[in-house]
Amino acid sequence: MSLRHALLGLLADHPASGYDLTRRFEVSLQKYAWHARHSQIYPELNRLAAEGLISVVEEGARGRRTYAITEAGREEVRRWLLTPNKDAVVRNETVLRMFLLSTLDHAEIRKLLHEWIAEADAELERVCGALDRIEELRREQKDRWFGLFAAEYGRRSFQAQREWAEWALRQLDEAEQDGVERSEKENR
Amino acid sequence: MSLRHALLGLLADHPASGYDLTRRFEVSLQKYAWHARHSQIYPELNRLAAEGLISVVEEGARGRRTYAITEAGREEVRRWLLTPNKDAVVRNETVLRMFLLSTLDHAEIRKLLHEWIAEADAELERVCGALDRIEELRREQKDRWFGLFAAEYGRRSFQAQREWAEWALRQLDEAEQDGVERSEKENR
DNA sequence: TTTAACATGTAAACTGTTACATGATTCT
């Protein structure tokens, strides 16, 4: 059950409401770490509160409840982080598509590779923006790592994705070049 | 429902039984693309066969049934691959841990980073082995891309993971060096 | 002969998505 640890981890950085947490999933976790909807987040927050791992520290307008992590909650994230999970769950639909790419013909493969390069570029721009903002914050507080590790990981993995797609395009070029040479030889 | 497309994609390369497919999930898909257990695979194969997307081409010992993809199945994978999914599902417990890493203290962060470097090295060795075997096969059949794209993607992403962990360790070193200098200044 | 690997299946419990539901507050 990683959802509860994702929530506890986010609350370990600073207090937030269910609405805030939903937003943070959307903007930072969703793309490469974990996916969750508000319909799953709200009930889980209620369970965490009932178990004493988080607590309501503020009630605002529109029934807004701001939660903070408790000492028990902090211990639970720590325990989870330090317990290595040999077969961690991985689900990534984009990588699955990459895996099955070769069932298409060359022209279609190229089309998808170009699309992925464009997507990686867009994500890279977004992540670099986030990194700039984090660097800004770190001018003051040198020991605030939250966000920095994750953003840098995101940057590097999108970079790797882009380079992989370019490599794959070169492979196709070479294979086609090879094909042309062979047919020229046959025609002689 | 990506599971059925994963199965169809694997069968598009060559026929296999539920048992074979379970193994292929374990050795190649599980770590970075998609996770599935036999208890989910067998019923799904029966559904795919009932819908005519795959068919039994051989019955062997111990009730073994070898499935092959049908023309309708091939069309379905193709359709799925060419339909871009803007918000693809991503769940990766290791990346989630990376994200929440900063809630630990420096010594603990270092310990986890070293563990991840060791894991990345082990995976890199495994993937490089797979790449060698694929290169061997490709000596004969230049146009067999299946496995190559995926393995190269795996190699690059584990490489990126390793380099990220080394970068994070350097960040901690610098911060600690910085801390020492500050306290020396204060003591003067 | 006994152990490991092969081979498939089902049911209950749990996790996650989609759709429905409601209302408050802020901004234009």
Place this chain on the structure above:
DNA sequence: AGAATCATGTAACAGTTTACATGTTAAA
């Protein structure tokens, strides 16, 4: 006044895991 956003919730359904269940074949 109306639209957008804030804010939380539930129910039905779909997807996934865990545990149980069973029997075969090959190898040591």
